[in-house]
Amino acid sequence: MFAYDREGGRSRYRATRNATLFHAGGDRLVSDTLMAALLGPGLFGQNTTLGEGADALCRALPFRYEDLFAVLRGTRSRGMSSAGGEPCELWALDRDPHGVRQHVSACVGSDGVPRSFKFSVGPFKHTSVEYRFTNVVVGPLDEAEFAPSYACAHNYPARPCETQGVAKLELYAAYSQEGNLSRANDALSTAADFCLRAASHSGLSSSGLLSKWQVEANASWGQYAYCGPSEGGGGGCFGHSGKHVGRQGALGPGGGMGGQCSANDDVGSWYSFPAEGQCPEGAALGSGGCTWKAYVARTVSYKCLFEDRELKYACGRERGHAPMARSAAIIQAALASADPARGGCPDAPQHGLQQAPPVLVV
Incomplete structure (x- = not known):
């Protein structure tokens, strides 16, 4: 609708x-x-x-x-066409701002309402959205x-889970030069994310890097937050439960409330980390009300994961058969050590990341 x-x-x-x-x-x-x-x-x-x-x-x-239809300004008529068997006039525009090809078109009925609407970006229509409108009603x-x-x-934001105690997590996130942790996934949901993007050829580059984070967090999970850019060019996390670390099942499926408090054994879990809940360096978890602390353990390249450790083939075999245990195991082994005999990947450069605390051996 x-x-x-x-x-x-x-x-x-x-x-x-x-x-x-x-x-x-x-x-x-x-x-x-x-x-x-x-x-x-x-x-x-x-x-x-x-x-x-x-x-x-x-x-x-x-x-x-x-x-939604503001992008149709500047389109020109391309003559009559049809959508869903209904005659309509096709309006379209192709442009190339900043070297990025864009296409927008709509097939408009005699009542002035589009019956189809398309928008694509990229040299090969890499990102494309299409709407079809049927049973159109015009009026108040x-x-x-x-x-x-x-x-x-x-019920917004959602109440935190009733679980108590401290959770020690091994999570994975795209490399951040700034060293900030705002979102991270467990191995199962990381596998799901990679396999989904690999299938759609979206958002993956051989030059990309994946970091493993060791995390301690208060286990009274809050609502998973949107973390990213906002209006005005800034960023941050929005829609979370205060200082609580957010959690949900990967891509939405899971138990109640999107998997906020459920096990998510088949799909894995996503986590979001509000900056206001981060413990100061050297502080104990819970000190001053802080809810999480983390450091990066290792960083490896996407190329090693997908090509050398053949994650792309495991993805193809496991799609539609959750849990994606084999794909998750490849990711875990790749970041557990640099030894190729154990499925490890070599360390990739990591600038700006908070490293593991030094260990004094006596």
Whole structure:
């Protein structure tokens, strides 16, 4: 379902898809994204609800409302065409800003409403999005169509898990020259992420680096946060449960609340680390209310993982058959030692990362 209010500056998109990365029969993934220009001072312009019912999880993202169809300005008519068997006029634009090829097009019905909309970026349409609109209704929309979901209105951010104690974790994250840890994954979810991107040829480069982090954290997990760029060019983590380390099942599947408090034995877990919860250097966990501390153990290249240790072949065999134990084992062995006889990868340069504390041998 897609609802669009151009004059009011708001839209809503509800979608259901069957994801087959983990299980051949698929996992039902439901999302409900509400975007609005006038949510109020200090509020985010995009809220996405993942899941259904009592287990639904709200993720508020620090983005302003953007009109989906604003990119159609500047398009030119390419004549009549059709979409879904319905006649429509095709409008399209190809451009090359900063050397990056972009294509945008829409097939617009006689009522002025698009029946299809496409946008692609990259030399070979590397990233491409296509919408098809059917059963189009033009007219006033009920205000309920743009009401926040129950999860966003009443359960955001989610309460921390009831688990107590300290968790010692071995996690993996893309190399950060700044040495900051904002998000990291366990071995199973790292394997899932790599295998998904390898299959779609997205976001992987032979020059990429993967770091292993040793982490101690308070095990009362909070909501997994969005960590990345925000409006104005800054960054940070948004939508988390205060100082609590965030957690969810990889890509969303898992137990209740997206796997925040469940085992996630089949898909693995993602973790987010709020800067305000990090323990000062040398401080004990819990000191001053800090919730996590971490150091990087090793860093290796994607090339060694995918080519030398043949992770790409393990990915192909394990897709749809979670847990991806073989792929996870390759990642663990590659970062456990530099010995190729034990499946290890050589150390890659790592600048700016917080190293393991020195050990005094007497």
